[in-house]
Amino acid sequence: MTGAPILEIDALTKRFGGFIALNAVSLAIGEGERVGLIGPNGSGKSTLVNCIAGVLRPESGRIRFAGSDIGDLAPFQRTRAGIARSFQIPQPFASMSVIENLCIPLEYAGAGWKRRHGDIRAAAREILADCGLAAKAEALPASLTQIELRKLELARAVAAHPRLLIADEAMAGLSSAEVEEVLSLLFALSARGITIVMIEHIMHAVMRFSQRIVVLDAGRKIAEGKPDDIVRDPAAERAYLGE
Amino acid sequence: MRATGFWLALAAIIVAALAMTELVANQYYYFAFYVVLQYVVLATAWNILGGYTGYVNFGSAGFFALGAYTAIVAIKLFAAPLPALILAGGVVSGLVGLATGYLTLRLRGTFFAIATLALAVVLQTLVINWDFVGGSRGVYTMRPAVPVLFDSYIKLLFVTMLLLALAAIAASRFIERSWIGRGLAAIRDNEQAAACSGVPTLRLKLFATTLSGFLMGAAGAPFPLYVTYLDPSSAFSLAYAVNSIAMPLIGGTTSWVGPVIGALLLATAQQVVTVTISSAANLLIVGLLLVGFVILAPEGIVGLWRRLARGRRA
Amino acid sequence: MLDLLANAIVSGLLLGGFYAAVTVGLSISFGMLDIVNIAHPAFVLLGSFIAYGANAAWGLDPILAGIVFAPLFFLLGGGIHRIYDASFARRGEESLRGLAFFFGVLFITEVSLVLVFGADYRLVETPYSSASLTVGVIGIPLRLLVPFLVSLAMITGIQLALDHSFLGRAIKAVAQDPLALRLMAADPVRIKEIAFALSIATASVAGALLIVIAPVEPSLGRDYIGRVFAISVLGGMGSLQGTLLAGLIIGVAESVTATFYGPSWSPAVSFGVLLLVLALRPAGLLGR
Numbered sequence: 001m002t003g004a005p006i007l008e009i010d011a012l013t014k015r016f017g018g019f020i021a022l023n024a025v026s027l028a029i030g031e032g033e034r035v036g037l038i039g040p041n042g043s044g045k046s047t048l049v050n051c052i053a054g055v056l057r058p059e060s061g062r063i064r065f066a067g068s069d070i071g072d073l074a075p076f077q078r079t080r081a082g083i084a085r086s087f088q089i090p091q092p093f094a095s096m097s098v099i100e101n102l103c104i105p106l107e108y109a110g111a112g113w114k115r116r117h118g119d120i121r122a123a124a125r126e127i128l129a130d131c132g133l134a135a136k137a138e139a140l141p142a143s144l145t146q147i148e149l150r151k152l153e154l155a156r157a158v159a160a161h162p163r164l165l166i167a168d169e170a171m172a173g174l175s176s177a178e179v180e181e182v183l184s185l186l187f188a189l190s191a192r193g194i195t196i197v198m199i200e201h202i203m204h205a206v207m208r209f210s211q212r213i214v215v216l217d218a219g220r221k222i223a224e225g226k227p228d229d230i231v232r233d234p235a236a237e238r239a240y241l242g243e
Numbered sequence: 244m245r246a247t248g249f250w251l252a253l254a255a256i257i258v259a260a261l262a263m264t265e266l267v268a269n270q271y272y273y274f275a276f277y278v279v280l281q282y283v284v285l286a287t288a289w290n291i292l293g294g295y296t297g298y299v300n301f302g303s304a305g306f307f308a309l310g311a312y313t314a315i316v317a318i319k320l321f322a323a324p325l326p327a328l329i330l331a332g333g334v335v336s337g338l339v340g341l342a343t344g345y346l347t348l349r350l351r352g353t354f355f356a357i358a359t360l361a362l363a364v365v366l367q368t369l370v371i372n373w374d375f376v377g378g379s380r381g382v383y384t385m386r387p388a389v390p391v392l393f394d395s396y397i398k399l400l401f402v403t404m405l406l407l408a409l410a411a412i413a414a415s416r417f418i419e420r421s422w423i424g425r426g427l428a429a430i431r432d433n434e435q436a437a438a439c440s441g442v443p444t445l446r447l448k449l450f451a452t453t454l455s456g457f458l459m460g461a462a463g464a465p466f467p468l469y470v471t472y473l474d475p476s477s478a479f480s481l482a483y484a485v486n487s488i489a490m491p492l493i494g495g496t497t498s499w500v501g502p503v504i505g506a507l508l509l510a511t512a513q514q515v516v517t518v519t520i521s522s523a524a525n526l527l528i529v530g531l532l533l534v535g536f537v538i539l540a541p542e543g544i545v546g547l548w549r550r551l552a553r554g555r556r557a
Numbered sequence: 558m559l560d561l562l563a564n565a566i567v568s569g570l571l572l573g574g575f576y577a578a579v580t581v582g583l584s585i586s587f588g589m590l591d592i593v594n595i596a597h598p599a600f601v602l603l604g605s606f607i608a609y610g611a612n613a614a615w616g617l618d619p620i621l622a623g624i625v626f627a628p629l630f631f632l633l634g635g636g637i638h639r640i641y642d643a644s645f646a647r648r649g650e651e652s653l654r655g656l657a658f659f660f661g662v663l664f665i666t667e668v669s670l671v672l673v674f675g676a677d678y679r680l681v682e683t684p685y686s687s688a689s690l691t692v693g694v695i696g697i698p699l700r701l702l703v704p705f706l707v708s709l710a711m712i713t714g715i716q717l718a719l720d721h722s723f724l725g726r727a728i729k730a731v732a733q734d735p736l737a738l739r740l741m742a743a744d745p746v747r748i749k750e751i752a753f754a755l756s757i758a759t760a761s762v763a764g765a766l767l768i769v770i771a772p773v774e775p776s777l778g779r780d781y782i783g784r785v786f787a788i789s790v791l792g793g794m795g796s797l798q799g800t801l802l803a804g805l806i807i808g809v810a811e812s813v814t815a816t817f818y819g820p821s822w823s824p825a826v827s828f829g830v831l832l833l834v835l836a837l838r839p840a841g842l843l844g845r
Contacts, residue, residue, distance in 0.1 A: 053439055074445070075438040085439055093432035095497065096425075104429045107422050109441025117422075160441055299656045301595075346836035352652045353593045357786050358835050360595070361828035364783055368825035379821070481779070485664050492657055527668040534661035537654050538644045 005064075006031040006164055006195050007052070007083075012061030014047050014219075021047040022058065023219040029197065031163070034190050036210030036227070037199045040239055043216040045199050046088065049166050053085050054078045066163070079109045084162035086153040088169045092141035098152055099124045099137040102159045109160035124159065131155040131185060147178040154185060164195045171202050179205055207231070215239060249416065253409050260405050264398045273401040277469060279510040280404040281462050285483065286490035286502035287411040288458035292451045293488070294496025295424060297431030298348070299356040303487035305363030306336045306456045308370070308478035310463025315376050315473065318384060325403060328464040336460020337453045344452035348445060367479040381474030384467040400469055404462075411458050415499040418454075427451060428497075459487075482526060486510070489533040495545025504544050560694045565816040566809055571701040573808020575770060577801045578708030579763040579781060580788040581715060582756035587786075588795030589728060590749050592641065596659045598781035599666035600757055604630065604764020605773045606674055612681045619681045620707060623765025627758040634757025637662070638750045663778070670775035680772035704766035709801075711762055715755075716797045728752045783828035790834050 007029040014022040022044045029035050039045055050056040052063060054075035063070050070078055084105075093101050102124035103117075110123070128134045131151045136144060144152065150170050157165055167186060171179045183205050190196050200206045206213065206227070213230045215223040217239035223230055230236050263272075285303055292298050300306075310332030317323040317331050339362070347358040371379045386396045393399045418424045426447050429437035438444045467473045486509065494505025509529065516525040540547055579601055586594045604623055611622035645655045685699035719725035731748045767773060788807055792799030807827050815823045 055435065055439075074443075075435075076441050076443050079439055079441040087436065087439075091433045091436040093429050093436065095428060095432050100425070104425060104437065104442065105440035108426060108443070156436075156440060293653065297653055299653055301656075301660065346832070350835060353656065354790075354835055356593075356656055357595070358832060361783050361786075361831045364779075364828045365825050365832065368822060368828075371821055372819075481664070481776075485660070488657055488660060492654075496653075523668055523671050527665060527672065530661050530664035530668060534658060534665065537658050537661065538640065541654055 004031060005029060006066055007197075008062075008064040009048075009052070010062040010064070012048070012051060012058050012063065014044075014051055014056060014058045020219050022051070024061070025216070025219070025221050027214060027221065027224075029164070029195060031195055032190070032193055033195055034186075034209055034211045035195075035197045036206040036213040037197055037216065038201070038203075038206055038213060039216035042218075043239070044219040045216055046168065047219075048216070049085055049168050049199065052078075052083060052166065076108070079105070079160050079162075082161075082163035083166070084109075084157040084160040084164070085166040086150075086157045086168055086170055088172070090141075090149040090153045092144075092149065092152055092156075094141055097138050097140060098133060098144070099128060101141070101152060101156055102127055105156055105160040127155050127159050130188070131158070132181065147174055147181065150174065150178075150182060151185070154182070158189060158194075162194060164197070165189065166197045166199070168199045169201065170198075171200055171205060183209060249413075253413065256409065257405070260402060264393055264402065270395060270397055273395075273397045274469075275514050277397070277401050277404050278514065279507060280401070280408045281466075282486055282490060282506040282510040283408040283503055284404070284411045284458055284462040285487040286494070286506040287408075287415045287499065288455045288462070289487040290491040290496055290499075290502045291415055291418065291427075291458075292448075292455040294491050294501065295419065295427040295431065296448060296451045297434075298352050298448065298451070299488070300359045300452075300455065301356050301484055301488070302359035302361075302363035303459055304479045304481065304483040305359070305366045306340065306459035307463040307466075307483050308363075308475070309336045309339060309366060310460030311466040311473060311478050312370055312376050313460065314464040315382055315384065315467050318467070319375070325399070325465060325468070328468075329403070329407065329461045332464030333457040333461035336463070337457030340456020341449060341453040343456075344449045348448045348452065363479060363484070367475050370475045370478075377474065379475060381472055382467075383472050386468055386471065396468070400465055403465060407461060411462075412499060412503060414454070414458075415502075419499050423447065423450070482529075485526065485529055485533065486513075489529050489536075491543075492541075493532055493536045493543055495543030497542070498545055501543050501545045508544075561816055562813070563695055565812045567695050567697060568701055569809030569812030570805055571697070571705040571808070572770070572812060573805035574705040574708045574801070575701075575763075575766055575804075576784055576788060576808050577804025578704075578711055578759070578766060580785045580792075580800050580804060581712055581797060582759040582763070583785045583789050584792070584795055584797060584800045585715075585728075585756040585759075586753055587789055590731070590752055592638075592753060593656055594659050594753075594756070595656070595782055595786075596663035596666060597756070597760060598778035598785060599663045599670075600630065600633075600760035601764040601767060601781065602670060602773060602775060602778040603666055604761040605768040606670055606679065606764075606775075607761070608765035608768050609674075609679045609681055609773070612683075618683060619765045619769055620703070620762070623762040627761040630761040631754045631758040634754035635750050637757070638753040641753075642746060642750070663782075667775050667778055674775065676774060676776070678772040678774045679768070681768050683769060686769075700769055704769050707762070707766055711759065712797055712801055715759070719797075724748070724751065780824050783824065783831055787827040787831035787834065790831060 005028040009025060009027040011024045011026055012022050013024055025048065037045055047056065051058050054073060065081060065083060070081065073081065093104065099121060103120050106120045106123055125134065125137065128137055131154060133148060133151050133155060136148060141149065141152065154167065154170060171182050174182065179202060186196055186198065186209060198206060198209055210227055213225065213227050214221060215230060215236045222239060223233045223236045285307065289300060289303055292300055313332045313335040314328040317328055343358060343362055347355045370376060376382055391399060426442045429440065429442050430444050430447060434444055490505030490509050491502040493509065494503065495501030513525050516528065536543060583594065583597050586592045586597065607626055608619035608622040611617040612619050641655065641658065645658065685703055689696050689698040719729060727748045731745050784807060788800060788803040791806065792803030807830060810830065811823045811826045814826050
C-alpha cells in the first residue's frame with residue numbers, strides 16, 4: 001500500500017432473499033493505488049461496487065471512505081465525497097450531447113458547483129480532450145461507437161473529480177487496440193493521483209495495470225496480493241478453471 | 244428565445260390583454276380565454292414534473308380541485324381577496340404535492356403515478372363527505388359586487404389567469420435553462436446514473452413535485468369565482484387529468500414551448516367542439532390524439548417542427 | 558350490531574373474491590410482465606357492457622356471455638400488446654409514454670362506452686338476481702355468491718395453467734430471464750403477448766361478474782383502478798394466491814366501512830390502503 005487506506009470495507013455482507021451475494025468481504029485500498037478486482041461471473045464484483053456506490057444497502061458490515069463511515073450516505077452524497085463509478089453497460093444521458101453529459105457531474109459533484117455555465121463547459125471540453133472525445137462533443141450518445149460510449153462513461157466519472165474511481169468492466173467486448181486506449185487512459189488518471197479499482201475479465205490488462213489484485217469467488221475474497229503471486233495462487237486458479 | 248425577446252413578448256401580451264379589456268365588450272371571449280389560459284398553467288405545471296423529470300402525475304384534477312376548495316374555505320372563513328386565494332390554493336396544493344412525493348418518490352416512477360391517481364380519489368372522497376364545502380351537493384360562491392380595476396369581474400379573472408399563465412411559463416423556462424433543469428433532465432434520462440453523478444435526485448424530484456402542485460393549486464383557486472357553483476364532480480373532472488397529460492405530450496415535453504402550444508391548440512379546439520358536437524365526443528378526440536401522438540409522434544409538435552427545420556437546412 | 562358486522566364481513570369476503578378476479582389480469586400484466594396497464598378496469602367495464610348487450614339482445618346469461626366473449630378479448634389484448642411492444646418496449650421508453658398510452662386507452666374506452674350506451678346505469682336480470690341463501694343471521698345473496706364461486710374457479714384455473722403447462726412456466730420465466738427463455742426456443746415477445754392477451758381475456762369474465770353483482774355505468778372503471786392496484790401491490794405482484802388474499806382483505810375493509818360509515822367513503826378505502834402500502838412498505842417494492 002502506498003498511502004493511508006482511502007477505502008476500508010469491513011466484513012460486508014449482502015443478501016438477496018436467500019442468496020448470499022457478498023459474504024463478510026473485507027478489503028482495504030490505499031490512496032493512489034491501482035487495484036484489480038477479478039473473479040468469475042456471479043462472484044459478487046458488481047454487488048460490491050453497488051454497495052460502495054450506495055445503490056445497494058448491505059445487511060451487515062461497514063464501509064469507510066477517507067476515514068468516515070459512509071453507510072448512511074445516499075449515492076449522490078458518496079459521489080460528492082469523492083467516489084465515482086462507471087457502469088458496466090454504458091448509461092449515458094440519452095437526450096444530452098456528450099459535452100452536456102459531462103456538465104452534469106461537473107455541476108453537481110465537481111468542486112464549486114455554482115460556477116458559471118461557461119466555465120463548466122470549458123472544463124468539460126478539457127476532460128473530453130484528455131479522453132480523446134473532443135471531436136464528439138456535440139454528438140448525441142446514440143451516435144457513438146461502443147468504445148466512445150465506454151470513454152464517455154469514464155469521462156463522466158472523471159468529471160465528478162473523484163478521489164476513488166471504480167471502473168466496472170470498462171473494456172468488455174473491445175478490440176485489443178481499444179483496450180489499449182482505455183488502459184492508457186486509466187494509467188493517465190492514476191498518474192494524477194486518483195485511486196483506481198479496475199474490475200475486469202481481460203487478464204493481461206489487469207495484470208499490467210494493477211499493483212495489487214483481489215480475487216472474489218461466490219461472494220468471498222479468496223485471494224489477494226501482487227499480480228505475479230495471484231497468477232500462481234491455487235485458490236484463484238480453482239475459482240476460474242474449476243477443480 | 245433570447246431573454247430580452249422573451250420578456251418583451253410577455254410585456255406585449257399583457258399590454259394586448261389590457262387593451263382587449265377596454266375594447267372588447269362581449270363577455271363570452273373572456274370566459275373562453277380563461278379556460279384556455281387555465282390549461283396553459285395546468286399543462287406547464289404538469290410538464291415540470293412529467294416532461295422535465297419523467298414522472299407522470301395522473302392526479303392533476305386532485306391538485307386543481309384542492310386549490311379550488313382551499314379558495315372556498317378561505318372565502319367562507321375570511322372573505323379573502325383573490326390574490327390571497329391564489330396564494331393559499333397554491334401553498335396547500337404544493338404542500339400536498341410535497342407530502343405525496345416524500346412518501347412515494349423513492350419508489351419507481353410507475354408507483355408514483357398510481358399514487359397520484361389514488362390521491363385524487365381520496366381527496367374527492369374527503370370533499371364529498373365534508374359539508375362545510377358543500378359535500379356532493381356543491382357550493383355557491385358570490386363574486387364581489389364591485390369589481391376591482393375592471394368593469395366586469397370576468398375581465399379581472401381573465402387578466403389574473405393570464406398573469407398566472409405568464410408566471411408559470413416564465414418559471415418553467417427559467418428552470419429548463421438552469422442547473423435545476425439539467426439535473427431534472429439527468430434524472431429523466433437515467434436516474435441511477437444521475438445519482439452516481441452527484442445529482443440529489445430525491446430533493447430535485449420533491450422540488451418539481453411541489454412546484455407543479457403549487458401551480459396547479461394556484462390555477463384552481465379562482466375557479467369557484469369563475470363558475471360560481473362548484474361541485475366535486477366538476478372540480479375533480481377527469482378532463483383536467485387527461486388534458487394536463489395530453490397537452491404537453493402533444494405539444495412536446497422537453498421544452499416550455501410544448502405545453503403552451505398543446506394547451507392553446509387543444510383547449511381552443513375543445514371550446515369549439517364542445518359547442519358544436521358533444522362534450523363526450525370532445526374528450527374522446529382528446530384521448531385519441533393523446534394515444535396517436537404518443538405512438539406516432541412522441542416528441543410532439545415541437546419535435547416535429549425541429550425535425551422539419553433540420554430537414555430544410557440539410 | 559354483531560349481525561350487521563357478520564353480514565358486512567361475509568359480503569365483504571364474497572365481494573373480495575370478485576375483486577381478486579378483477580385484479581388477476583393486472584397481476585399478470587403488471588406483476589409478471591411489468592406492463593402498467595391502468596386501462597384494465599376499463600376493459601372490465603367493456604366486458605360488463607358486452608354482457609349486458611348479449612343479455613338484452615339474446616337473453617344470454619351474462620356470465621356465459623363473459624366466457625363466450627373471452628376469446629375476442631384475448632385477441633384484443635394481443636393487438637394492444639403488439640402496439641405497446643412496437644411503440645414503447647422496443648424503444649425503452651416504457652415509463653412516461655407507456656403510462657400515457659394506457660391512460661389514453663382507459664379514457665378512450667370509457668368515453669366510447671358513454672357514447673354508445675349513455676351514462677346511465679345498466680343492469681341485467683338473471684334467475685338468481687334477487688335470490689339469497691340464509692345461514693343463521695347471515696344473508697348470502699346469490700348475486701354475490703355466484704360471482705364469488707366463478708371468481709375462485711377462474712383464479713384457480715389460471716394458477717393451475719401457469720403451474721402445469723409449458724406456456725404457463727414460460728410466462729413465469731419471461732419476466733425473470735428472457736435470455737434463458739430464448740435459448741429454450743420460445744420467443745419472449747410472443748410469450749408476453751399471449752400473457753397480456755390472457756390478462757385482457759379475464760376482463761371479459763370479470764366484467765360479466767360485475768354486472769351480475771350490481772348495475773354498471775361507464776365511469777365505474779375509475780373506482781376500480783384504486784382497488785386493483787391496491788390489491789396487486791398488497792398481494793405481492795404476480796402472486797395469484799396473494800391477489801386472492803389481498804382481495805378478500807380489501808373487500809372486507811370496504812364492506813365494513815360502507816356499513817358503519819356510509820357508502821360514500823368506500824372509494825377512499827382501497828385508495829387509502831394503496832397509499833399506505835406504498836408509503837410504509839417500500840422495502841418490498843424498491844429496486845424492482
